[in-house]
Amino acid sequence: MTQTASLETALQLIVAAGKTATAGPLAGLVAAIRPRRADDHDHPVNTLRSLAFLLNQRQDYRRSLREYLLELIGTRRQLHLYTDTGILSNEGLWSAFVRRLGEKLLPAEYRDDYLKDVLGKIFSRHDDYLWVQAVPDTVWLEVWRAMRFDEGSHGGDARNTRLELIEAAQVLSFRISAIGLEPELVRNHPAIEQFESPFLTQNVALRDYLECYKARLIDASALHEDDSHVRILLGQCEVIITKLRKTAAQEGVSISLTYLMVRLQQHIARLWLVLDLLAPEQGSRVPILAVQFCKQLVEADNRKTSLRDLFSNNTDLLALQITEHAGRTGEHYIAGNRAEWKSMARSAMGAGLIVGFMAILKILTAKLKLAPLIEAFAFSMNYSLGFMLVHILHFTIATKQPAMTAARIAASIEQHGIKGEDRLDTLAGLIEAVARTQFIAILGNVALAIPTSFAIALAVKYGLGEVWVTPEKAHHLLHDIDPFHSLALPHAAIAGCCLFLAGLISGYYDNKAVYNRIPERLMQLGWPRRLFGEARWQRACRYIENNLGALAGNFFFGIMLGSMGTVGYLLGLPLDIRHITFSSAFLAYSAVALDFQLGWEVWTLSIVGIVLIGLTNLAVSFGLALFVAMRSRRIRFVDGWALTRRLLRRFVRAPQRFFIPPKDQAANGGT
Secondary structure, X not given: OOHHHHHHHHHHHHHHHOOOOOHHHHHHHHHHHOOOOOOOXXXXXXXXXXXXXXXXXXXXXXXXXXXXXXXXXXXXXXXXXXXXXXXXXXXXXXXXXXXXHHHHHOOOOOOOOEHHHHHHHHOOOOOHHHHHHHOOHHHHHHHHHHHOOOOOOOHHHHHHHHHHHHHHHHHHHHHHHHXXXXXXXXXXXXXXXXXXXXXXXXXXXXXXXXXXXXXXXXXOOOOOOOOHXXXXXXXXXXXXXXXXXHHHHHHOOOHHHHHHHHHHHHHHHHHHHHHHHHOHHHHHHHHHHHHHHHHHHHHHHHOOOOHHHHHHHHOHHHHHHHHHHHHHHHHHHXXXXXXXXXXXXXXXXXXXXXXXHHHHHHHHHHHOOOOHHHHHHHHHHHHXXXXXXXXXXXXXXXXXXXXXXXXXXXHHHHHHOXXXXXXXXXXXXXXHHHHHHHHHHHHHHHHHHHHHHXXXXXXXXXXXXXXXXXXXXXXXXXXXXXXXXXXXXXXXHHHHHHHHHHHHHHHHHHHHHHHOOHHHHHHOOHHHHHHHXXXXXXXXXHHHHHHHHHHHHHHHHHHHHHHXXXXXXXXXXXXXXXXXXXXXXXXXXXXXXXXXXXXXXXXXXXXXXXXXXXXXXHHHHHHHHHHHHHHHOOOOOOOHHHHHHHHHHHHHHOHHHHOOOOOOOOOOOOO
């Protein structure tokens, strides 16, 4: 069937329907306009222009479609379409998640007397909004004008729609007042209580405006009052929301606070739009406003059960704060000059020393043959307490750096916009500094983990005359780091995911410490002050404030590493972890256990395996952390190839700078 023929068939069904305004005929017309593929934007444009041509040529089509639409809209409850569609409810994030998940499995009840349900039936495909938005507004306006709403008398229908919009404005205004007085908002912006709140006064101003507006609907000679005062107050509400977001940068944020701010912004934006549709001076712009509003409503209805949209809209500020805290930590993991580079080397070597002892403790724990869950707990505590000790002693685990430095790089991309040669140079200099810092951190870890393990193994074997690592265990450890005959690299990728999650956990708890004012609340406890003394307890609280995130990240990182193998065993899946520093320590213990009788092939495979495990740890954790950091800032990196070429030129010109900073290197890590 040709394009015009399918349109005429749909229009004839509308003519036959008369004023029996069920959704079916209009759904058929939309189906004739809808492209087979959502990305085919030419088809709906051409079809809509054909529709406009038919309406201009055929008065019966024009009159029937116009009366049908007015009857369809006028006989249904419009309020919920204007106040609910595309706006979060007051149920909270997790309740909204459960409801949307339930509606995915079992659709909500369809009610024909509600216009919002009729809209969902007409635009029934989940991707309809793609082609609806892709059609230019001017094309939709051609169809609007072709229907010639100025023909005939439709005052009653127009008045009914205005009354629905008036009621919608009242509902939106009351909700704005209620959300604006939520304790969590007041807590983060106390000025709302100190001064007259615009969230309350906008409701009073709107009520006065709408009373005058309704009076003019009855008597055209009644006093006219514009909505300028309401708009000024709504602008003040938006200023407060902006201040709340800025405050969150210092005071922290929670999912519930973000949810409230998103709801508040949605209600204010919708009230702006309703006021525009009601304003008499906007008469000439009503068609274009209606088209834009319809596009929003179609998208909102199509995406009403989307779980991804729910979380992306309501966790963006929390994700930003988590990555911001991680980014501030990441600044300490970037050596900008020779002195910082040497300091990082010493810090990494200290961590390597501790890892040597942690590795033998894991081997000894495995020899106990504990029950799976008890063994997982023992492994987890070994890792967790060891990593926390590394942090307390100001040492550095190399593989923890990428999750932190990625947020710092993303912040640099956002700050400089990645446009222009100078800005590319700045970012290239930062990546160069990160690379050499990462190199010396890994080198420091491995350089002391291996000799420490050698020393422990030799002391046990020849000093105590005991065997802690049997030849069978040694062969097993060597097999585990073989990159070609074992799952070493997939397990290293799992460790990289754990490193990434540890970075997020660290940022989350840093944000939590600030937002929940944990140090200040700890200071109010009486018994620790009496037990430790006021000054000591105050120092302890300050330490918790500055280190809670790092300690929590290390603790949970240890649990993930220690329990991954047990989780795999319980699920029957080949899950485990491989970490470069521990792998190098296990190589040392294996070599001593086998009296260094390793062939060159084994040495080569083991060394290559350790290098590849390290690269996989770094690549996975850095890639995931950079992705989340950029998504949380809603930025796109568009000059990747240009930056890659710049880095290659730098490497060819001075490769040593990717490993050792020059003596005169500036402290900011620039060029």
